[in-house]
Amino acid sequence: MAPKRKQRYIVGVDLGGTNIVAGVMPVDGSRDHAVRSQPTRAELGADRVVDRIAGMIEEVMELTAAETGASRADFVGVGIGAPGPLDRERGIVIVTPNLGWRDFPLRDEVSSRVQLPATLDNDANCATVGEWWCGAARGGRNVVGVTIGTGIGGGLILDGTLYHGASDVAGEIGHTTIDSTGRRCKCGNYGCLEAYASGPAIAERAREALADGEASLLRELVGGDLDRITARTVYEASTRGDLVAREVVRDTARFLGTGIANLLNIFNPDVVVLAGGVTDAGDALLEPLRGEVRRRAFRPAVEACRIVPGALAGSAGVVGAVATFKMQVMGGVDGDRVA
Amino acid sequence: MAPKRKQRYIVGVDLGGTNIVAGVMPVDGSRDHAVRSQPTRAELGADRVVDRIAGMIEEVMELTAAETGASRADFVGVGIGAPGPLDRERGIVIVTPNLGWRDFPLRDEVSSRVQLPATLDNDANCATVGEWWCGAARGGRNVVGVTIGTGIGGGLILDGTLYHGASDVAGEIGHTTIDSTGRRCKCGNYGCLEAYASGPAIAERAREALADGEASLLRELVGGDLDRITARTVYEASTRGDLVAREVVRDTARFLGTGIANLLNIFNPDVVVLAGGVTDAGDALLEPLRGEVRRRAFRPAVEACRIVPGALAGSAGVVGAVATFKMQVMGGVDGDRVA
Numbered sequence: 001m002a003p004k005r006k007q008r009y010i011v012g013v014d015l016g017g018t019n020i021v022a023g024v025m026p027v028d029g030s031r032d033h034a035v036r037s038q039p040t041r042a043e044l045g046a047d048r049v050v051d052r053i054a055g056m057i058e059e060v061m062e063l064t065a066a067e068t069g070a071s072r073a074d075f076v077g078v079g080i081g082a083p084g085p086l087d088r089e090r091g092i093v094i095v096t097p098n099l100g101w102r103d104f105p106l107r108d109e110v111s112s113r114v115q116l117p118a119t120l121d122n123d124a125n126c127a128t129v130g131e132w133w134c135g136a137a138r139g140g141r142n143v144v145g146v147t148i149g150t151g152i153g154g155g156l157i158l159d160g161t162l163y164h165g166a167s168d169v170a171g172e173i174g175h176t177t178i179d180s181t182g183r184r185c186k187c188g189n190y191g192c193l194e195a196y197a198s199g200p201a202i203a204e205r206a207r208e209a210l211a212d213g214e215a216s217l218l219r220e221l222v223g224g225d226l227d228r229i230t231a232r233t234v235y236e237a238s239t240r241g242d243l244v245a246r247e248v249v250r251d252t253a254r255f256l257g258t259g260i261a262n263l264l265n266i267f268n269p270d271v272v273v274l275a276g277g278v279t280d281a282g283d284a285l286l287e288p289l290r291g292e293v294r295r296r297a298f299r300p301a302v303e304a305c306r307i308v309p310g311a312l313a314g315s316a317g318v319v320g321a322v323a324t325f326k327m328q329v330m331g332g333v334d335g336d337r338v339a
Numbered sequence: 340m341a342p343k344r345k346q347r348y349i350v351g352v353d354l355g356g357t358n359i360v361a362g363v364m365p366v367d368g369s370r371d372h373a374v375r376s377q378p379t380r381a382e383l384g385a386d387r388v389v390d391r392i393a394g395m396i397e398e399v400m401e402l403t404a405a406e407t408g409a410s411r412a413d414f415v416g417v418g419i420g421a422p423g424p425l426d427r428e429r430g431i432v433i434v435t436p437n438l439g440w441r442d443f444p445l446r447d448e449v450s451s452r453v454q455l456p457a458t459l460d461n462d463a464n465c466a467t468v469g470e471w472w473c474g475a476a477r478g479g480r481n482v483v484g485v486t487i488g489t490g491i492g493g494g495l496i497l498d499g500t501l502y503h504g505a506s507d508v509a510g511e512i513g514h515t516t517i518d519s520t521g522r523r524c525k526c527g528n529y530g531c532l533e534a535y536a537s538g539p540a541i542a543e544r545a546r547e548a549l550a551d552g553e554a555s556l557l558r559e560l561v562g563g564d565l566d567r568i569t570a571r572t573v574y575e576a577s578t579r580g581d582l583v584a585r586e587v588v589r590d591t592a593r594f595l596g597t598g599i600a601n602l603l604n605i606f607n608p609d610v611v612v613l614a615g616g617v618t619d620a621g622d623a624l625l626e627p628l629r630g631e632v633r634r635r636a637f638r639p640a641v642e643a644c645r646i647v648p649g650a651l652a653g654s655a656g657v658v659g660a661v662a663t664f665k666m667q668v669m670g671g672v673d674g675d676r677v678a
Contacts, residue, residue: 085639094639142505154605158497165607166481166643172604177635178519179530180597189600189635191518258519261528265511266493266605268504296516296528300424300433304505 009033009064009075010325011057013110014123014317015082016040017098017150020049022056023318024064027076027326029134029333034063035315042099049099050106053080054113077117079325081126081317082106085169091120098150121162121324123147123317124171127310128155129162130320131273133333135311140271144263145310146173148256148278152194158267162327174198178258196255199231199278206234206248217242235281252278253285257292264297264305275310282309348372348403348414349664350396352449353462353656354421355379356437356489359388361395362657363403366415366665368472368672373402374654381438388438389445392419393452416456418664420465420656421445424508430459437489460501460663462486462656463510466649467494468501469659470612472672474650479610483602484649485512487595487617491533497606501666513537517597535594538570538617545573545587556581574620591617592624596631603636603644614649621648 007026014021023035036056042049061075085094091107093099111118121129128145131137137145137157145155152174156163164170174194175187182191183201195201207226210216217237222228237245260272279285286309294302310316323333346365353360362374375395381388400414424433430446432438450457460468467484470476476484476496484494491513495502503509513533514526521530522540534540546565549555556576561567576584599611618624625648633641649655662672 085637142509156605158502159500161498163497165640166609167607167639169637169639169643170481170605170607172637172640175604175637176515176601177517177597180517180594182518187637255519258516262515262601263605265514266495266509266602268506268509270505298424298508298511298514298526300506300508301504301511304508 006074007068007070009061009070010322011060011075011078011116012318012321012325013053013057013078013080014126014321015049015053015080015106016123016317017042017083020053020056021314021318022053022060023315023322024060024075025319025322027330029319029323032315032319033067034060035318036060037314040099046099046101046104050109050113053110057110057114075116077119077325077329078110078114079126079321079323080107080110080118080120081123081321081324082120084122084124086120086122088120088164088168091118093120117329119325119328121321121328122153122155122168122171124153125155125162125164126320126324127153127275127316128157128273128320129323129327129333130312130316130318131275131310132157133323134319135273135316136308137271137273140269142267142269143271143273144173144267144269145273145275146260146263147276148197148199148274149276150199152198156267162324173259173263176259176262178255178262193255193259197252197259197278202231202234202248202252202278203229205251206245209244209248214244216244218245231278232280235284238281238284249281249284250288253288254292256285257289258296260289260307261293261296264293264301268301269305272305272307273310274307275316279309345413346407346409348400348409349661350399350414350417350455351657351660351664352392352396352417352419353465353660354388354392354419354445355462355656356381356422359392359395360653360657361392361399362654362661363399363414364658364661366669368658368662371654371658372406373399374657375399376653379438385438385440385443389448389452392449396449396453414455416458416664416668417449417453418465418660418662419446419449419457419459420462420660420663421459423461423463425459425461427459427503427507430457432459456668458664458667460660460667461492461494461507461510463492464494464501464503465659465663466492466614466655467496467612467659468662468666468672469651469655469657470614470649471496472662473658474612474655475647476610476612479608481606481608482610482612483512483606483608484612484614485599485602486615487536487538487613488615489538491537495606501663512598512602515598515601517594517601532594532598536591536598536617541570541573541587541591541617542568544590545584548583548587553583555583557584570617571619574623577620577623588620588623589627592627593631595624596628597635599628599646600632600635603632603640607640608644611644611646612649613646614655618648
């Protein structure tokens with residue numbers, strides 16, 4: 001019998017504007033360990049955020065060691081996912097409005113704190129790779145990931161490889177125009193998908209729908225303070241049969257379906273995997289979304305593609321951060337098998 | 340001194356609804372030989388079209404042999420570009436409205452007529468690969484080709500490889516929605532880029548602009564018969580200062596710029612190469628198009644990308660057909676050097 005090869009581990013960090021999530025996976029991706037979340041508290045400044053990240057890395061390594069008997073030497077490195085745009089090669093966050101950072105060398109700051117090699121990739125890329133390696137997009141060769149929350153981001157796995165583009169800013173799916181003379185987007189452009197279907201955009205459309213005084217459960221759910229409406233409020237009201245909220249959800253499905261139909265006609269993917277808070281509406285959103293895609297995209301592209309919700313919920317970013325470390329430092333992973 | 344290696348040759352065929360173009364290139368892509376064009380005459384039926392293709396292949400091989408001293412054995416095969424959707428692996432044209440074909444085994448029909456191995460790929464892919472191998476997109480690693488004529492097609496070279504998608508129908512850039520409640524497209528959808536910026540769409544918008552009786556050189560150019568207006572008429576009138584035509588060209592640039600800005604945000608390419616009759620307008624179209632892209636796309640994506648007209652005009656499809664044969668049968672080519 002061959003001696004059992006000792007397992008090695010990678011730490012994944014998913015840095016968001018609101019929370020930092022960290023966890024550990026063995027290099028074979030067989031499971032995850034000790035996933036922990038803490039508030040980011042970006043207002044304390046970049047140094048304190050890096051301290052917090054480093055502390056969480058130490059914590060999840062200790063927890064994993066206690067659970068598995070691994071020693072410090074069994075941890076080979078840290079994959080970090082962060083909001084972009086980034087310079088992957090230099091490990092720098094170029095600009096991140098949510099964190100208030102500019103040209104911050106996140107990768108090396110983390111690496112020197114924990115004395116482990118580290119990699120940096122875009123958070124939407126990590127979420128997509130996570131679902132591809134261990135989640136709902138397993139087995140796909142051409143995978144488009146769409147993360148719909150405060151913004152709309154995208155990740156692209158094309159011919160079995162994570163695609164970054166010429167300067168690491170590919171996949172800005174939220175900022176594709178679906179209505180060239182339409183709503184103003186935060187990016188300054190008009191008619192971006194994000195201006196219609198992000199969480200804040202959904203809430204805004206609900207407020208607009210109520211502006212003429214129509215009766216709606218939405219008002220009750222927020223005690224009459226329409227500013228408190230969120231996408232979640234809209235879903236709750238819709239589930240409980242509110243007609244205004246239902247129409248807002250149907251329109252959301254139509255907008256997302258239009259944007260995703262474009263992606264089918266461009267990429268002819270085998271999987272589109274949707275993630276982020278906005279997808280919590282489940283089939284009430286997904287079914288009409290798939291209908292809109294069928295109406296708008298070419299049949300061979302529709303037939304080749306499954307459109308599915310992510311399976312990893314809050315941990316896709318961490319799993320993907322582990323996978324991007326593995327891809328950059330140790331060679332490939334793919335969604336079908338562990339390399 | 341090493342003995343000079345004998346040159347070998349590949350025939351390229353670009354099958355269009357109107358014309359068939361055929362030519363020969365040495366496998367090193369150093370130049371082209373004997374490019375010939377004939378009307379397709381699709382109305383005579385698929386068999387006669389294949390006869391014509393086979394005849395043209397024999398003709399360009401003979402002309403090349405006479406010019407270079409090559410013998411029949413020096414011709415290694417035939418690359419064919421044809422309108423899609425196609426099944427590349429089986430070499431079948433699935434459906435082509437312009438030719439009236441369904442499930443036609445074009446590759447094997449041609450191959451058996453000329454007794455040479457053959458490959459089949461999409462015409463828009465071939466045009467893009469041609470510009471990448473020998474034309475305006477040389478040196479690009481991520482290249483988006485947009486062919487704007489009777490329809491709007493696309494080809495994608497991503498991380499240095501021609502991208503086909505899950506079932507060979509990727510790159511349908513003309514059928515991405517830029518205005519979700521906009522113009523009806525021939526595909527049945529609403530608001531497709533093609534419904535605004537293809538040759539026929541440009542002519543249609545010009546006719547609409549004249550519907551209220553406004554004075555315009557356009558009327559004179561077509562002897563009062565507005566049905567005779569084409570994109571070319573619009574360009575001519577615009578060049579000669581006609582205000583109606585100028586506005587139609589400006590709008591065309593705006594629509595194309597919107598669609599291409601989407602491609603920049605999605606792909607972050609280093610080159611977008613434009614081809615097809617619609618680009619004959621030159622800088623009058625290209626300059627405002629680039630302006631619209633700058634307004635709509637993210638700055639890092641704009642800075643990474645040059646947007647250029649194709650350099651090969653009518654022969655891009657043939658050059659690309661040669662290159663796709665070379666890629667499929669003999670290994671890679673790339674836009675930087677001959678493999």
